[in-house]
Amino acid sequence: MIRITLIGSGNVAQHLIKAFTNTELVEIVQVYSRKKETLASLIEFDKITNDFEELKEADLYIIAVSDKAISDVSAQLPFQNRIVVHTSGAASLDVLDAKNRKGVFYPLQTFSKNKEIDFSTVPLCLEAENTFDFRILETVAKTISTAVFPINSDQRKALHVAAVFVNNFSNHLYQIGHEICEEHQVPFEILKPLIQETAEKINTLNPIDAQTGPAKRNDSTTIAAHLEYLTNENQKNIYKLITQSIQDDRKTL
Numbered sequence: 001m002i003r004i005t006l007i008g009s010g011n012v013a014q015h016l017i018k019a020f021t022n023t024e025l026v027e028i029v030q031v032y033s034r035k036k037e038t039l040a041s042l043i044e045f046d047k048i049t050n051d052f053e054e055l056k057e058a059d060l061y062i063i064a065v066s067d068k069a070i071s072d073v074s075a076q077l078p079f080q081n082r083i084v085v086h087t088s089g090a091a092s093l094d095v096l097d098a099k100n101r102k103g104v105f106y107p108l109q110t111f112s113k114n115k116e117i118d119f120s121t122v123p124l125c126l127e128a129e130n131t132f133d134f135r136i137l138e139t140v141a142k143t144i145s146t147a148v149f150p151i152n153s154d155q156r157k158a159l160h161v162a163a164v165f166v167n168n169f170s171n172h173l174y175q176i177g178h179e180i181c182e183e184h185q186v187p188f189e190i191l192k193p194l195i196q197e198t199a200e201k202i203n204t205l206n207p208i209d210a211q212t213g214p215a216k217r218n219d220s221t222t223i224a225a226h227l228e229y230l231t232n233e234n235q236k237n238i239y240k241l242i243t244q245s246i247q248d249d250r251k252t253l
C-alpha cells in the first residue's frame with residue numbers, strides 16, 4: 001500500500017481525493033486544508049488537518065494549491081528527504097523547497113469542483129529527480145489513470161502553453177459565439193453539435209487538415225461580409241487575427 005497525503009482543498013485536490021478513494025493500492029493518509037470543513041463531505045473528518053506540524057509520515061505528498069502558494073507551502077513542510085510534488089502545468093520543479101525530493105504530478109485536464117470527471121482518461125504528466133522516485137509517482141498515477149507520461153519541465157511548459165490555446169482560447173471563442181447568438185436572439189444550442197464534431201475530428205485528422213471555413217477557402221467576399229456584420233471592435237480584431245493565421249497556414253501547405 002502506498003501512503004499519500006494531499007495538500008489543498010481546491011478543484012484539483014477534490015478530484016484527486018475522489019479518484020484515490022476508489023483505488024486499492026493507494027491510501028490517503030491525510031489531507032491538509034486551511035478550512036477543514038471544505039473537505040468534510042469527501043473524506044473522514046479525522047484525516048483532515050489544517051496544521052502542517054500535524055502531518056503524518058507518508059510515501060508521497062501532493063501539493064495541489066494555487067501556483068503562487070506552492071513554494072511557500074513546500075517550505076513550511078516540517079520534514080525532509082520525502083517525495084513532495086506539485087500539480088501545476090506552469091510551475092517548474094524548482095519552486096519546490098530543496099529539503100525534500102521534488103517532483104511533478106500534473107493532470108492535464110480542466111477541473112471544476114462541481115463537474116464530475118472520468119479520471120481514468122486524464123493524462124498525468126510526471127517528473128521526478130531520480131528513477132526511484134519516478135517509479136513511485138508512476139505506480140501511484142497508474143492507479144487512477146491509464147494515460148501516464150514522463151514529461152520534463154521544458155516539455156510541460158510547452159504543453160501548458162498549447163493547452164491554453166486548445167482549452168482557454170477555444171472556450172473564449174465559444175463565449176464570443178454565445179454573445180453573438182444572444183445579441184441576435186438565436187439559440188447557442190444549435191451550435192453545440194458543431195463544437196462537438198470539431199473536437200471529435202482531431203481524433204482522426206491532423207488539425208490543419210480538419211480546418212474548413214471562409215479563411216481556409218480564401219473566400220474574401222464572406223470574410224468582408226462577416227467583418228461588416230460585426231459591430232464589436234474586439235470581436236472584429238479576433239476575427240481578423242485568426243483569419244490571417246489560418247490563411248498563413250494555407251500559404252505554407
Ligand SMILES: NC(=O)c1ccc[n+]([C@@H]2O[C@H](COP(=O)([O-])OP(=O)(O)OC[C@H]3O[C@@H](n4cnc5c(N)ncnc54)[C@H](OP(=O)(O)O)[C@@H]3O)[C@@H](O)[C@H]2O)c1
Nearest residue numbers: 008009010011012034064065066067069087088109110111
Ligand atoms: N483547475 C484546473 O483545471 C487545474 C488543472 C491542472 C493543474 N492545476 C494546478 O493544480 C493546482 C491547484 O489548482 P486548483 O484549480 O485546484 O486551485 P483552486 O481550486 O483555486 O484551489 C487552490 C487551493 O490552494 C489553497 N491555497 C492557496 N494559497 C494557499 C496558501 N498560501 N497556503 C495553503 N493553501 C493555499 C487554497 O486554500 P483555501 O481554499 O483555504 O484558499 C485552495 O485549497 C495549481 O497548481 C494549478 O495550476 C489546476
